[in-house]
Amino acid sequence: MLFLKEANLQDAEQEYLLFRDIPADENGFVNEWPGVSREEFEAMVLPAMIAHGKGEGLPAGYVPESWLFLWDDEKITGLFRLRHHLCDSLREGAGHIGYFVHPRHRGRGYASEGLRLALQIAADIIPEDEIYLRVSKDNPASLQVMLKNGGYIHHEDEEKFYVRFRKPLCR
Numbered sequence: 001m002l003f004l005k006e007a008n009l010q011d012a013e014q015e016y017l018l019f020r021d022i023p024a025d026e027n028g029f030v031n032e033w034p035g036v037s038r039e040e041f042e043a044m045v046l047p048a049m050i051a052h053g054k055g056e057g058l059p060a061g062y063v064p065e066s067w068l069f070l071w072d073d074e075k076i077t078g079l080f081r082l083r084h085h086l087c088d089s090l091r092e093g094a095g096h097i098g099y100f101v102h103p104r105h106r107g108r109g110y111a112s113e114g115l116r117l118a119l120q121i122a123a124d125i126i127p128e129d130e131i132y133l134r135v136s137k138d139n140p141a142s143l144q145v146m147l148k149n150g151g152y153i154h155h156e157d158e159e160k161f162y163v164r165f166r167k168p169l170c171r
């Protein structure tokens with residue numbers, strides 16, 4: 001069974017096995033702590049993720065953000081970042097949700113199903129009428145994941161499509 005579970009200390013080992021392989025930036029999915037050791041992950045990264053989900057310990061100008069690991073039964077296959085509301089930079093930029101699927105698990109529908117689950121959570125917590133996402137034009141797989149989940153291209157610039165999902169979602 002697939003489910004999203006917020007970052008937590010109990011699952012540190014599994015979470016690290018996914019997290020250690022996320023590069024600093026892949027197609028706009030940003031890892032602020034690339035290359036951390038297992039010890040640093042548990043002592044520094046995980047506490048920060050947990051705090052950010054509660055709106056605590058955020059860098060200046062950042063909004064609360066939940067770090068949601070995508071589980072398939074006993075294993076973690078991906079990570080979703082869910083910003084709880086927009087600010088000017090998110091409205092013009094990355095929007096509410098970002099996601100990463102481990103290269104080992106790509107091409108099996110994990111991003112598609114994970115985004116479906118993340119959108120349901122987002123629809124319940126974000127105050128805006130629409131859920132905002134952004135995707136690079138050279139990332140057709142991610143655009144397909146968004147369109148499959150009911151997103152529409154609201155506008156574009158030279159490099160990116162800006163995709164939105166109307167609330168309420170069709171579930």
Ligand SMILES: CC(C)(COP(=O)(O)OP(=O)(O)OC[C@H]1O[C@@H](n2cnc3c(N)ncnc32)[C@H](O)[C@@H]1OP(=O)(O)O)[C@@H](O)C(=O)NCCC(=O)NCCS
Pocket residue numbers: 026027028029098099100101102105106107108109110111112113134135136139140141142144145148
């Ligand atoms: C993009 C990413 C999330 C996709 O994850 P995934 O689990 O492989 O995605 P899925 O298997 O759910 O779906 C991929 C879809 O893209 C389609 N696809 C793959 N390559 C494609 C291409 N070159 N052109 C068009 N569609 C493509 C697949 O056919 C599939 O659609 P389908 O189910 O309708 O057949 C993953 O590659 C990743 O984590 N990349 C790095 C980070 C990233 O890009 N994040 C998104 C930032 S917006």
